[in-house]
Amino acid sequence: MQEDFLHFVWKYKRFQSADLKTVEGLPVHIIHLGQHNHNAGPDFFNAQLIIDNQKWAGNVEIHLKSSDWYVHNHEKDSAYDNVILHVVWEHDTDIYRKDNSVIPTLELQQYIKAELLNNYKNLLSSKSWINCEKDFHNVDDFILNNWIERLYFERLEQKSKSINALLSASKNNWEAVLFKMLCKNFGLKVNGQAFLSLANSVEFSVVRKTKHSFEDLEALFFGQCNLLNDDIQDGYFLDLKKRYVYLKQKFNLANQGVLPLQFFRLRPPNFPTIRLSQLAQVYNKEDNLFSKLMNLETVDDYYEFFNICTSAFWETHYTFSKTSKRIKKNLSKSFIDLLLINTILPLKFSYAKSLGKDEEKKILDLITSIAIEKNSVVDKFLDLKALKTTAMTSQGLIQLKNNYCNKNKCLQCAIGNQLIANSY
Structure with a gap:
């Protein structure tokens, strides 16, 4: 037996309320059960009862046993001075007010169906x-x-x-909040925290100042995630690396706190390289992204807006070092659904x-x-x-x-x- 069960029984009046009597034999008529209190203090506020033909307005306290009143030290707490009825499962002792008058007690078990x-x-x-x-x-x-x-x-x-x-x-910057949430959700479950650490490593003002260049955004995201540290002799990779060196110096960037990205056990379309390029495309597409997303009205509007893909390099790659069959890597409908559920709608x-x-x-x-x-x-x-x-x-x-x-x-x-x- 839990006290919560008695709260439930009282709140929804799941007991036989006709011919109620206190343990002293006084008739009880319920006018109002009171409002359930989930915080400190009596369990139900502002109840209205008629006890022995006397109308009472006040609070109701509920316990498994009457003696729990003293176990919980309610006699020392002024918040319980206005209790007009003590509802219990088992009555084992009388409870007194400060003026030594007995608080009426209703033993509920005899009024509950088996x-x-x-x-x-x-x-x-x-x-x-x-x-x-x-x-x-x-x-x-x-x-x-x-x-x-x-x-x-x-x-x-x-x-x-x-x-x-x-x-x-973020000092009430909704755009900055959106950036952090999008980053986390673009990383999905496996890389969500790593993508969030990327967002935390860069002031959103840097993203705003960089967003008009898709290549700079990619360089910023890849560089902060430590993906540009290898010695790869590819024109696209070397261009990103050069851009990141410039951005790092210009904005005094640091990325020691960015978590390592995971590729293992991911389907290639979910590789962090692909998701970072797509994320850069989203921010390159719209100047006032937060306002745009808040004002779209239908799911189809969102599907149309998020109809974006990667840069051309990633059409033939999933990693920097290995080529693959050419395929345009758009955000899938199911992925956009996840963005809506976990970012946009909240x-x-x-x-x-x-x-x-x-x-x-x-x-x-x-x-x-x-x-x-x-x-x-x-x-x-x-x-x-x-x-x-x-x-x-x-x-x-x-x-x-x-x-x-x-x-x-x-x-x-x-x-x-x-x-x-x-x-x-």
Whole structure:
């Protein structure tokens, strides 16, 4: 038994509320259960109750045992002076106010159906991939779809905190934040941190001053990533090296903190050389990249904008030292989808919040226009139940698994709520 279960039961009134009586035998009528408090202080604020024909307004505190009041030292905390009802699973001692009057206590276990308690115990004791694995397919579609949408925006809120930290560090320069996020996501999972270390090694003002020359941008990115240190007698390589020496001296660049790039176990189109050249193309293409990306409205607009490729050299190379069959290396649709999911939409959400605008409808239209992501977590959920095949679904499911299932937070989950409470 967890105290969270009693919070859930009280919050959603999952008990038989007729003929409630305190342990002293006083009748209790609930007018308002109160607002759930997730911070310090009593568990529910501003409840309204009628106890023994006397109306009370104040707070409700919940414990497994009455004696937990003293275990938690509430008698010494003035924040608990306005508690009008002590709700417990088991009453084992009276609790007194500072004036020595007894705080009314409601022992909840006698008002909870055995089926509800069994549902809770069975769910939380499951040893499956997720607690509700065997019952997930029974969850109401309307509840599940609304919960996934809410989880997606919860995920955006979490990402917004990271964006705000980047924004603060860059002195409210949204262009600089975009550069760091694009760098990280162009590096994908394997080279994401290395690409981010590249972004951190260069002031964005240097990128801005260099962006009008595609060759200079490539030289800047390759040089900062220590890719121009070899002795390769190729005209393109030597030109980049010469340009980087000039840029390094001009802007007093240092790259000791840039992490090594990884090529091993990557498909050649994802080699960091290819991604760096494509990233340079993006920044060479647009002067005010952040404004441009924030103002595009449809997924097709983004596909058109990101229809970019590498410089000509990389059409016949994946590394500086070895030629390959000629192929134009454009950003794929699936890669652009990842940029939208992990960079553009979180930035649109955070930027709109900073301006006091509600852009949720536009963001929903965009995320539901993107195909569902493929990974082991999403595939496992889809094996349990057919769901909408959009990126909002995959993002919501990732949030569900990481922040609820893995932490046994079934009582805070709409799915767990339904499965536990299906006796009512």
